[in-house]
């Protein structure tokens with residue numbers, strides 16, 4: 001069965017219905033049964049069911065469109081979410097944008113609303129065919145699709161794009177990678193070409209990519225965005241404007257939902273030499289959100305908020321004052337004690353509580369076993385951590 005036949009499948013209402021009816025059927029059971037349609041492979045149908053289920057959360061707009069074709073789940077894992085794609089699109093404007101790593105086309109869905117002409121390039125034929133068909137299903141008219149090596153394609157352009165966007169593949173020879181030198185295409189080998197062919201460049205890297213390494217490897221950085229969704233870092237976005245001087249401006253975003261997010265901007269000249277103070281736990285404990293933690297600027301921000309730190313390597317902060325707006329979690333301290341698992345077990349056996357383990361050797365799993373407690377509670381927390389007074393357990397309520 002050819003991809004061509006599979007791609008036509010979603011014009012058949014019976015196939016659409018089959019997918020809808022089997023959204024909760026276990027995939028191995030479905031594969032075993034085989035395809036009820038002569039010209040459509042069961043693998044294709046299984047991909048559609050897995051894809052649609054995954055898309056509900058990550059790509060809600062896409063999952064509502066019944067004509068959308070989903071690729072294999074490995075490719076779907078590599079796509080941006082709608083929240084992060086929308087974030088990126090707000091950074092671009094102008095006449096021409098080229099996406100050198102088009103993939104499933106989620107980023108381009110949003111970019112295409114912000115520029116007049118968008119060029120999608122993808123080396124993988126199946127993904128290319130799927131994305132092209134999906135752009136059609138969304139009735140986009142300003143996206144031009146090319147199935148080729150984007151570096152070769154870029155070499156042929158005799159003008160500068162307003163924006164080049166690259167989200168390099170983090171799979172290389174079936175291995176998961178996160179360094180730029182290992183990702184595909186290897187942008188570090190093509191920086192001169194990228195500079196020649198663009199006014200602005202946006203590079204998305206893995207949350208695992210080291211920020212200092214980025215500042216060393218890349219040039220022309222105007223700003224870095226650290227984008228988290230529900231307190232998990234999803235993307236580092238390196239915004240390059242070849243006309244600007246290198247800068248260390250960082251913008252830290254933490255999205256709760258599509259429209260609701262918190263944001264901090266840090267300008268390098270505002271990074272003071274204030275050194276963080278250390279203190280035993282006071283009335284409130286503060287834990288910064290993941291974007292701030294990734295930025296490495298937590299101590300700097302803690303000084304700004306007048307917070308003290310519980311210990312040099314414990315990234316928890318404290319104060320007797322309750323901050324009204326803080327980019328992260330706030331806990332109200334009830335008590336601070338030395339750790340005595342025997343006593344804690346007497347108190348918590350069978351009870352629901354949340355456990356945090358910070359800068360201390362025992363894992364939350366081990367602690368749970370020792371206490372024989374249940375995990376979960378709206379507000380009650382036990383924080384096991386190293387403080388300047390040694391290892392402690394802090395009973396606290398999340399505010």
Ligand SMILES: C[S@@+](CC[C@H](N)C(=O)[O-])C[C@H]1O[C@@H](n2cnc3c(N)ncnc32)[C@H](O)[C@@H]1O
Pocket residue numbers: 078079080100101102103104105106107108121122123124127148149150151167168169170184185
């Ligand atoms: C991380 S995915 C991009 C996902 C995309 N941003 C999205 O949201 O759907 C990277 C893609 O780059 C493609 N790719 C890698 N090297 C390429 C090259 N030299 N030319 C064109 N595409 C390439 C891979 O096949 C893969 O689909």
